[in-house]
Amino acid sequence: MLDVQNIRKDFPILQRKVNGKPLIYFDNAATSQTPQQVIDVIVDYYTNYNANIHRGVHSLSQEATDAYEQARIKIQKHFNAKHPHEIIYTAGTTHSINLVANGFSSLLQKGDEIIVSALEHHSNIVPWQMLCERTGAILKVIPMNENGELILSDFDALLNDHTKLVFVNHISNALGTINPIEYIIDEAHKVGAAVLVDGAQSCPHIKPDVQALDVDFYVCSAHKLCGPTGVGMLYGKEDWLNKLPPYQGGGEMIAEVSFEKTTYAALPHKFEAGTPNICGGIAFGAAIDYMNSIGFDNIAQYEHELLEYGTEQLQKIEGLKIYGTAKEKTSVISFNVGTIHPYDIGTILDKMGIAVRTGHHCAQPIMDFYKIPGTVRASFMFYNTKEEIDTFITALKKAVMMLS
Numbered sequence: 001m002l003d004v005q006n007i008r009k010d011f012p013i014l015q016r017k018v019n020g021k022p023l024i025y026f027d028n029a030a031t032s033q034t035p036q037q038v039i040d041v042i043v044d045y046y047t048n049y050n051a052n053i054h055r056g057v058h059s060l061s062q063e064a065t066d067a068y069e070q071a072r073i074k075i076q077k078h079f080n081a082k083h084p085h086e087i088i089y090t091a092g093t094t095h096s097i098n099l100v101a102n103g104f105s106s107l108l109q110k111g112d113e114i115i116v117s118a119l120e121h122h123s124n125i126v127p128w129q130m131l132c133e134r135t136g137a138i139l140k141v142i143p144m145n146e147n148g149e150l151i152l153s154d155f156d157a158l159l160n161d162h163t164k165l166v167f168v169n170h171i172s173n174a175l176g177t178i179n180p181i182e183y184i185i186d187e188a189h190k191v192g193a194a195v196l197v198d199g200a201q202s203c204p205h206i207k208p209d210v211q212a213l214d215v216d217f218y219v220c221s222a223h224k225l226c227g228p229t230g231v232g233m234l235y236g237k238e239d240w241l242n243k244l245p246p247y248q249g250g251g252e253m254i255a256e257v258s259f260e261k262t263t264y265a266a267l268p269h270k271f272e273a274g275t276p277n278i279c280g281g282i283a284f285g286a287a288i289d290y291m292n293s294i295g296f297d298n299i300a301q302y303e304h305e306l307l308e309y310g311t312e313q314l315q316k317i318e319g320l321k322i323y324g325t326a327k328e329k330t331s332v333i334s335f336n337v338g339t340i341h342p343y344d345i346g347t348i349l350d351k352m353g354i355a356v357r358t359g360h361h362c363a364q365p366i367m368d369f370y371k372i373p374g375t376v377r378a379s380f381m382f383y384n385t386k387e388e389i390d391t392f393i394t395a396l397k398k399a400v401m402m403l404s
């Protein structure tokens, strides 16, 4: 059982008012809020040991290097990667996916096939389209049904000896669907394809075990799980990371440089050119500590209660339609009310202190499937409450009355 009232005290932002009303933050799928424990780590870094890492002999540099590498080990343990060097720090999910897509440029040939799902964020579509343009590979799509679930029989039919890569998100940001990634990974491996799972939306709710999943690449952003923006990670199996060429050239990623020939550093540094987001990496580790101190089983159970309660209350509003009714779902509710534009609802809710996301949620193919311009999306985290949902429902009813 979570002591939510106590947990809320960890998040200073939840005490503030917006437009004169107590903030109700239901835009967690876009970015989560930051607890004091993580803010303290960031302040401590800049107050006490801000220095560049890996190349200094002085104390500050060594302290910063130790903290940064300790955080990598925390991340490794959290995801149960076999080695710390299988964790590559990146600027976030988008950066991680581009790194892999760029690396496959030299491994794919014309006519090779890549499979993505209909439920992807643009970050897990566009880099693969660009890869196809570079290599002549063909992009195929696992279709979805009206509930927002992937049609697995169609996925099976897409797989063949030409399939080289499969990309799927663990959880859809627009609809909250939890995808059957275990099945997708197993089936893709049967034809020898590698699988990248976009974990941007799963990491705040689920603790993935990359070895048990046997996934080839798993990516996420720290800001979705109570960490800072501008930092994330790429997990890759050691063999795959060794096969992929470096993404960017520069300092840190080299072994030897001369004008005749440069050799590259070993993992993970081969993929970490330039001065990284040092403080961000350290704070990412602190965010993982914080989430684990709450406990992922507790988080999943409580957020499921919020999802059920929110869904039940929203369904009572006349003319409201929920998009994404998958059996396996996380705490994201996308909806529209009649023909009211989602932006109008979002703007009025903001006046009442309630933050929701409106628009296509960087998932235009999903909106095209439902033939809508966008939705209003309320996404809950473990620090939200049923009382906040009640206030949101009252405010939404008011907004609907004003706009009808």
Ligand SMILES: Cc1ncc(COP(=O)(O)O)c(C=O)c1O
Pocket (backbone or CB within 6 Å): 029, 030, 091, 092, 093, 094, 095, 121, 123, 124, 169, 171, 172, 173, 198, 200, 201, 221
């Ligand atoms: C499923 C999914 N993939 C990728 C991203 C991109 O994450 P970032 O903007 O942190 O790179 C997001 C962000 O909302 C997402 O929800």
